[in-house]
Amino acid sequence: MKYVDEYRDRELIETVSQEIKKISKKNISVMEVCGGHTMAIHRFALNTMLPDTIRLLSGPGCPVCVSSQSFIDTAVEYSKISGMIIATYGDLIRVPGSHSSLEKEKSNGSDIRIIYSVLEGLEIARANPERTVIFPGIGFETTSPATAATVIKAKRENISNFFVLSAHKIMPPVMKALVEDGVRLNGFIAPGHVSAITGSVIYNDLASRYGLSVVISGFEPLDIMQSILMLVRQIEAAHPQVEIQYKRVVNKEGNKIAQELVNHVFRTCNDDWRGLGMITSSGLSLCDEFAEFNPKRHFRINVPETIEPKGCICGNILRGMKTPPDCKNFAKECTPMNPMGACMVSSEGTCATYYKYRN
Amino acid sequence: MMNVNHERIILSHGNGGLMMHELIENIFIRHFDNKILREQTDAAILKMDSSTVAFTTDSFVVDPVFFPGGDIGKLAICGTVNDLSVSGAIPLYLSVSFILEEGFPLKDLEKIVLSMKREAQKAKVRIVTGDTKVVDRGKCDKLFINTAGIGTIRKENRPIGSGKRIRTGDKILINGNIGDHGIAVMSARESFNFSTTVVSDCASLNLLIQKILNNCSQVRFMRDPTRGGVATVLNELVRKGNFGIEIDEESLPVSEGVRGMCEILGFDPLYMANEGKVMIVAGARECDKVLSIMKGMKEGRQSAVIGEIVSDHPGKVVLKTITGGKRIIDSLTGEQLPRIC
Numbered sequence: 001m002k003y004v005d006e007y008r009d010r011e012l013i014e015t016v017s018q019e020i021k022k023i024s025k026k027n028i029s030v031m032e033v034c035g036g037h038t039m040a041i042h043r044f045a046l047n048t049m050l051p052d053t054i055r056l057l058s059g060p061g062c063p064v065c066v067s068s069q070s071f072i073d074t075a076v077e078y079s080k081i082s083g084m085i086i087a088t089y090g091d092l093i094r095v096p097g098s099h100s101s102l103e104k105e106k107s108n109g110s111d112i113r114i115i116y117s118v119l120e121g122l123e124i125a126r127a128n129p130e131r132t133v134i135f136p137g138i139g140f141e142t143t144s145p146a147t148a149a150t151v152i153k154a155k156r157e158n159i160s161n162f163f164v165l166s167a168h169k170i171m172p173p174v175m176k177a178l179v180e181d182g183v184r185l186n187g188f189i190a191p192g193h194v195s196a197i198t199g200s201v202i203y204n205d206l207a208s209r210y211g212l213s214v215v216i217s218g219f220e221p222l223d224i225m226q227s228i229l230m231l232v233r234q235i236e237a238a239h240p241q242v243e244i245q246y247k248r249v250v251n252k253e254g255n256k257i258a259q260e261l262v263n264h265v266f267r268t269c270n271d272d273w274r275g276l277g278m279i280t281s282s283g284l285s286l287c288d289e290f291a292e293f294n295p296k297r298h299f300r301i302n303v304p305e306t307i308e309p310k311g312c313i314c315g316n317i318l319r320g321m322k323t324p325p326d327c328k329n330f331a332k333e334c335t336p337m338n339p340m341g342a343c344m345v346s347s348e349g350t351c352a353t354y355y356k357y358r359n
Numbered sequence: 360m361m362n363v364n365h366e367r368i369i370l371s372h373g374n375g376g377l378m379m380h381e382l383i384e385n386i387f388i389r390h391f392d393n394k395i396l397r398e399q400t401d402a403a404i405l406k407m408d409s410s411t412v413a414f415t416t417d418s419f420v421v422d423p424v425f426f427p428g429g430d431i432g433k434l435a436i437c438g439t440v441n442d443l444s445v446s447g448a449i450p451l452y453l454s455v456s457f458i459l460e461e462g463f464p465l466k467d468l469e470k471i472v473l474s475m476k477r478e479a480q481k482a483k484v485r486i487v488t489g490d491t492k493v494v495d496r497g498k499c500d501k502l503f504i505n506t507a508g509i510g511t512i513r514k515e516n517r518p519i520g521s522g523k524r525i526r527t528g529d530k531i532l533i534n535g536n537i538g539d540h541g542i543a544v545m546s547a548r549e550s551f552n553f554s555t556t557v558v559s560d561c562a563s564l565n566l567l568i569q570k571i572l573n574n575c576s577q578v579r580f581m582r583d584p585t586r587g588g589v590a591t592v593l594n595e596l597v598r599k600g601n602f603g604i605e606i607d608e609e610s611l612p613v614s615e616g617v618r619g620m621c622e623i624l625g626f627d628p629l630y631m632a633n634e635g636k637v638m639i640v641a642g643a644r645e646c647d648k649v650l651s652i653m654k655g656m657k658e659g660r661q662s663a664v665i666g667e668i669v670s671d672h673p674g675k676v677v678l679k680t681i682t683g684g685k686r687i688i689d690s691l692t693g694e695q696l697p698r699i700c
Binding site: 001004008011013014042043044045046048049116221347348356357358 | 544551605615619620680681682683684685686687689
């Protein structure tokens with residue numbers, strides 16, 4: 001398949017692996033921020049092709065995993081309102097809240113529908129004018145432009161029964177928070193699709209102020225191996241900077257139209273991350289002009305007190321401080337069939353990835 | 360066409376009265392026509408030339424009812440024919456029960472019935488008994504179909520379904536591209552704004568399987584990888600004995616369309632449903648013969664050897680990846696859900 005097979009070429013991957021082994025001298029830790037990268041690394045067993053000097057840590061880049069427990073609890077409470085339709089991306093329905101999940105509420109009779117695009121949520125609202133539709137907006141810079149475009153469309157078309165419960169998040173603040181929190185890192189493998197929207201400039205701070213190497217990477221095995229090679233070169237030369245490996249998609253400035261949509265509809269806010277807590281200016285909430293689409297303005301619910309699952313170390317796993325096998329629940333009480341924490345739910349969650357690709 | 364004034368199913372079509380009689384006569388008996396069915400007795404009386412029979416049943420609730428490459432009716436015939444066939448049996452007779460939702464268009468019902476007729480003729484099976492129920496609007500989704508099937512089985516083929524004959528060194532074969540049905544059905548759903556060229560592989564496999572069984576003596580096991588896909592069947596298989604399974608990713612037949620859709624959605628073709636595939640474990644010495652018979656038939660042109668039974672890692676299915684690594688293939692947990700970013 002064009003644009004895929006070229007980047008899975010066994011010989012080329014092996015060549016890059018050899019080059020990394022040749023030049024890597026320092027013991028380093030690099031974090032792949034995105035769950036998609038974690039998946040690809042384990043799916044193609046890339047970790048086994050690296051020298052012992054390189055430690056790969058998985059970061060907080062799975063949108064389902066970082067959605068806070070209270071966010072799930074809120075969505076669960078909305079789903080219980082009579083006449084309500086929750087239109088959600090699939091992964092979210094299985095994430096356990098404090099007392100329930102959207103999947104459980106579905107079996108209790110709530111109308112919860114899996115959608116592939118937020119625009120489908122708007123279509124459901126249009127087709128059911130007597131009902132109310134809430135879209136739990138999750139995801140990073142990759143999904144927020146679509147949510148923004150849909151909210152603008154809803155406003156333009158006067159659709160008043162469609163709402164967005166926004167838990168959209170942005171990437172750079174959490175990456176800085178991890179470093180400030182004491183996670184010892186030399187560099188980041190940064191998510192290429194985020195930068196397709198934002199450009200590479202969002203990471204300039206990480207290099208200049210924090211002395212970290214950043215390489216914006218594609219998602220195929222050769223992309224990731226080449227990104228690791230670029231990181232090793234930077235770190236060995238003690239020359240931290242932001243580089244783009246994923247040049248076939250990413251440039252410095254990014255997608256201006258998408259950025260304008262997001263800036264028009266959302267404003268940054270402090271946001272709660274599962275396991276990481278409140279992080280300043282790391283979330284997106286609807287700005288005043290679009291506040292009418294915030295369900296909190298229209299529906300009153302009582303969200304019960306959040307109860308975190310006992311013994312779950314999702315927080316430390318999302319920060320790269322621990323790996324899933326460090327958790328006593330991993331692959332025992334906590335499995336994809338019966339997940340305790342969100343990292344085991346999402347297909348791109350670190351725990352689910354380790355479980356699926358365990359040897 | 361039906362000689363009634365209704366264009367849609369109404370509750371009276373299921374009340375046992377005149378309208379139900381007309382529906383049965385004008386659609387079911389008319390198209391499924393055969394001597395045994397025409398008797399319209401409560402139970403079909405069948406002649407079988409074997410004292411051992413294989414018997415199976417399956418219900419079909421696919422949404423949407425029409426999809427590229429097939430429909431719920433074709434699927435209901437193929438599914439039951441294939442369940443009998445992979446058990447080593449020769450399918451002969453089917454029963455068909457319809458649960459119809461009030462309001463379902465009669466022309467769609469007839470289209471589905473004609474499709475069942477065609478597939479039954481192709482597979483050389485007869486529909487000999489059936490039932491019809493109509494439920495209130497909203498109590499079922501358009502229509503559900505149950506088929507049960509019965510067939511004869513030769514003594515030497517009886518152990519095939521159990522997997523007890525499997526030995527280390529046996530080869531694993533499949534009769535073509537995997538994942539077509541799952542992707543075709545998904546892309547046909549209204550809410551899914553993707554169009555693909557992928558069509559369902561939905562097909563009766565009894566003639567292919569009978570040809571293999573008539574010519575080969577080392578068929579150790581067969582199963583149709585429907586829901587849960589090839590990965591699920593492999594995991595069921597590996598639990599049957601003290602052996603492991605090794606699959607070679609490079610040899611897995613997957614069409615470009617399915618690969619592309621799986622890449623976009625974050626799915627794995629190994630877990631996608633098939634409706635016209637059989638996975639065969641055959642003795643290594645007969646592997647080439649089985650493969651050449653499969654490739655010689657329409658339902659097996661893209662057949663491939665995809666792996667083998669090994670003594671290493673008993674109880675585990677291991678995939679040799681295209682990049683040279685190895686990873687465990689587990690059973691599917693929950694639904695495959697599309698990734699969001």
